[in-house]
Amino acid sequence: MPRFEFKEGSSNKFWEITRNEAVLTTRWGRIGTEGQEKTQTFKREYEARTAYDKQVLEKTTKGYTRVKPTETGPEPKSNKELEAAILRDPEAAEGYLVYGDWLQSQGDARGELIALQHAQSQAKGAEATALKKKVAALLKKHQGLLLGTQLASMHGGKTLSVDWHLGFIRGARVAVAGYDEDPEFQVDETLKLLLAHPSARFLQELTIGLADNEGENEYGAIIRIIAKSAPGTLRKLFIGDFVFPDDTEISWTHVGNVVPLYKAFPGLRSLHLRGGEPTFGKIDLPELREFIMETGGLDRGSVKAIAAANWPKLQKLEVWFGSENYGASGELKHIQPILDATGLPELKHLGLCNAEFTNELAAALPKSKVLPQLETLDLSRGTLTDEGAAVLLANAAAFKHLKRLDLSLNLLSTKVAKSVAKLCADVVIGRQRQDHSDEEDEHRYVAVGE
Template sequence: MTDHGHADQPVDLPTEPYEGPGAATAVADHGAVAWHLSCDRGGREIPFADVFRSFCEHVRTEEVREVRIGTWDEIGSTGSEEVVALLCGAAERFPALRALYLGDIPWEQSEISWIVQSDVTPLLTSFPRLRRLVVRGSGVGLRPVLHEELRLLRIETGGLPGATARAVGACDLPSLRELELWMGEEEYGADSDVEDLAGILSGERLPELRHLGLQNSEYQDAIAAAVATAPVVPRLRTLDLSMGALGDAGATALLAGQSLAHLDSLDLSHHFMSDEVVGRVRRRMRSLEVEVDLDEQLEEEHDCEEGTEGGPDCDCVGYRYAAVGE
């Protein structure tokens, strides 16, 4: 499966790797960069606790607006609990922190399923002025919480637990404008279903939501059908149902549902729709003046004998897949 790489930068700041006291000296304005902390420095493994301690000692943390966390100790087998605890324990030293990316690790360095996360709720309770939180990896935990300042929440995973999806819908996020969840595949820990998204789709606790991404799902048809009647949709400006196993049934339900004329854009890329349904979607969105992304039109995979896949001699049921799993 393909990996869609890094999320967009939460804040428009240039990334500055923290490589020791010299890095801090080289930057005049410690609030003008997004500091990237990693225990991997030029091939040398340094305990993350030591990296973080040095960072707090040599950077004017009271100015820091964005922190991006890369690798920590024994990535692939150790979760992010220690990283979360270190950040929360030093929260008073970061009064200006507005953006946090936990798991800023490209696929060349670690597959997304190898990045083991933990309960990220303490980050929200310890940083009440945080505006953007991006979490990348497997096993992301969350408990319902009130956070009045958060504007963006993105959870990138190849396998989102259903409990986490339900917790997002149960959070009170009165300022949230952008929400993206990558559902992933059952093989990599995804055990959610469309009912787990009910709190999100109701929009009851998301009054300011303008962008919704429910992506990378094996049950993308069911998501599209639920979105077709979801109360949250009329307040959206952009809708992203990309990266999943969307087929004709889901797209047809979306077309038959509530009006999407208010949207600026609709992303359905990485899909399994037929040419006929792709044409219907394109014509409808064009008539509504909604920009639509229908790239990556895929065909179902088959496990049958090579050369018979999908043909008259094919005796297996085709399957679809999400873009990001491993």
């Protein structure tokens, strides 16, 4: 429950407020007492939300300031030398186990958690189930030490979820509170708390969900926090884990400048971005294995930056180009380095999706240098018509080696869709969209724009 306090002269008061859908609860009184509580039930949720905002404004205008809850629980033990061994190889169990032995010798509950989780990873059947229950009980009993008061209060809802591995948080997801929840912390505040906590010192996977559920969804400041505060152990990063258009439109989301990530996480293996207006600069991620950019409109500069990126170990590349109406300005010629497999010796999975030039891709791919090395090819959500499909069929031999070809959400007729289904072992036709273009207006729309 968000808490506000007013301290001036003889006044020493607190005021708290929370909203659950259409129910508003407030509590107030002198600091140090339980105070009084009042509950109001409104007919509509938006009325409760309006009342919430109005009362908070009234209190802050009167001089009340919001305070954060303080942490409780024992200070965790730390051994920099043993931590350094884990930092050198965060995916190996040996470093954690040695650290766990030391922590147990210090009476630190995290040492027991490391031992239990390692045993759980080796067990099967009933033994694994029993160990899972022990791990859950230990996490609950020592959450003050292992997670902290503030993070524990958020955990389990939409705001924060974590994945434990050998005594530490291996993966985490941070997002704005749901529409029916009062945001005690904003996403940036939650993220700072998480990254500063000892349990996240070896964080390997981080997902950022919706950052704002009321206005433009911006990630620029979030990326700066990650680059500054996340540990160098980070291997997988997903910025923009939201459902469109249910949560927000993809074009209302701004990724921002991702350049600070390159230097901060040279060992990054997976980068997944969803939204528009990214700033890439010169991409240099030599350890990256997977890059996904989902957008409703990718500008020409970004397309060129992706095509010229340094990622010699990349195995999966997926790019959504989007609609010209929402800022897409890349063309087939701008991705020629990708088609030529320039600097992509390990690429096995290529997605050139949501493009207004899918027919041109169909013509260019059979003679490209990248196609023979691919295992999967994704041309979904684009503007492939029967005309483009005819080119694919005329060059069927070039696609026969593929394990999977995704042509879903294009503009194929039922008859032609059945024909291209034989191009390789697994052709995904899925649902095709209706082609609304005509002789006067030949412009065709991608599946994801706004």
